[in-house]
Amino acid sequence: KAGVTQTPRYLIKTRGQQVTLSCSPISGHRSVSWYQQTPGQGLQFLFEYFSETQRNKGNFPGRFSGRQFSNSRSEMNVSTLELGDSALYLCASGGLAEETQYFGPGTRLLVL
Amino acid sequence: SQKIEQNSEALNIQEGKTATLTCNYTNYSPAYLQWYRQDPGRGPVFLLLIRENEKEKRKERLKVTFDTTLKQSLFHITASQPADSATYLCALEGGSNTGKLIFGQGTTLQVKP
Numbered sequence: 668k669a670g671v672t673q674t675p676r677y678l679i680k681t682r683g684q685q686v687t688l689s690c691s692p693i694s695g696h697r698s699v700s701w702y703q704q705t706p707g708q709g710l711q712f713l714f715e716y717f718s719e720t721q722r723n724k725g726n727f728p729g730r731f732s733g734r735q736f737s738n739s740r741s742e743m744n745v746s747t748l749e750l751g752d753s754a755l756y757l758c759a760s761g762g763l764a765e766e767t768q769y770f771g772p773g774t775r776l777l778v779l
Numbered sequence: 780s781q782k783i784e785q786n787s788e789a790l791n792i793q794e795g796k797t798a799t800l801t802c803n804y805t806n807y808s809p810a811y812l813q814w815y816r817q818d819p820g821r822g823p824v825f826l827l828l829i830r831e832n833e834k835e836k837r838k839e840r841l842k843v844t845f846d847t848t849l850k851q852s853l854f855h856i857t858a859s860q861p862a863d864s865a866t867y868l869c870a871l872e873g874g875s876n877t878g879k880l881i882f883g884q885g886t887t888l889q890v891k892p
Contacts, residue, residue, distance in 0.1 A: 671822075700879060710823070710882035712873065723879045757822050766811060766872065768880060770822030 669694065671760050671771035679777045685746040688774045692739050692760030698722075699741040700768060701733060704755040713756075716741055745776075753778045781807040783883035785869055791889045792859060800854040800886045802869030809871040812845055814854050817866045817885065826867075827854075859890045 672691045680686050692699050700723075701713040712725040716735035733743040739760075745752055755775050759768035784803045792798050802812070811830045815823035829836045829845045829852065836843050842855040856863050866885040873879030 702882075709884040710868065712879050712881065715879050723874065725879075759822075766828060767813065767825045768823075769825065770815075773820075773822050775820075 671758060671769055673756075673758050673771040673774050675774060676772065677775045677777075679779065680748050681779050682748055682750060684748050685744065686748060686776060687742055687744045688756055688758075688776075690741045690743075690758030690760075690771060692741070692758075693762075693769055696760035696762055696769070697739055698761035699735055699739065700759045700761070701741070701743050702757045702759065703727070704757055704773070705753075710757070713743065748778045750778050752776065781805070781871060781873075781881050783869060783871060783881060785867075785883035786886045787884060789887040789889055791891065794860060794890055794892050796859055798856040798859050798863070798888055798890070800867050800869075800888065802852040802854065802883055804850050804871060807850075807871060808847065811872050812843075812852050813870045813872075813880065814841075814843055814852075815868040815870060815882075817868055823868055856888075859888075861890045861892050864888055864890050 674689045698717045700715040702710050704710045714733050715723040719735045730746045735741045755773045757770050757773045759770045782805045813828045814826045816826055817823040827843045829843045831847050840857045844853045866887045868885045869883040870880040873881050
């Protein structure tokens with residue numbers, strides 16, 4: 668089975684812009700979670716989608732949003748980018764038990 | 780709120796020795812705990828999951844213990860190899876039937892030949 672894929676892998680944006688990141692989960696997985704990883708804060712949970720519905724949400728401002736499509740692919744959007752949004756954004760998909768999370772390689776976002 | 784603590788300092792050991800990493804948590808009673816490995820620039824990779832009713836779990840050279848009284852998990856790598864050098868992350872489940880995980884900051888392990 669192919670693993671979790673994320674596009675793009677690298678992205679450079681300027682403050683005030685918006686960005687959309689994409690994630691394709693492992694085939695058959697219906698749960699997709701998004702995490703932000705920074706050196707200072709570590710891995711922080713953004714939100715989780717299951718069957719096109721947001722099931723969990725972390726403590727991030729409303730500028731961070733996401734959605735999931737009927738084929739389980741997910742996108743996350745960050746509007747009005749700030750310098751502090753520079754991070755590695757990781758997507759993870761879960762199987763039936765949804766206990767173990769399978770992570771993608773991440774999208775490295777740099778905000779200038 | 781839940782808090783997870785891992786040794787923030789890097790752990791340096793000699794090849795062949797056993798590496799022991801610690802994960803402590805507070806304000807929570809997780810149904811399970813997981814350990815992940817992360818290499819630079821890559822996503823975390825699942826290693827082991829241990830449930831609250833399990834004391835110990837093994838997988839090849841890896842061993843995890845879970846003490847719900849002490850609120851602590853220990854992660855051991857026996858006969859360590861330079862290829863084991865990576866950052867190891869402890870994660871607690873963030874709620875039943877959910878994919879949400881709460882991660883510790885991770886401990887970087889360096890195995891020297």
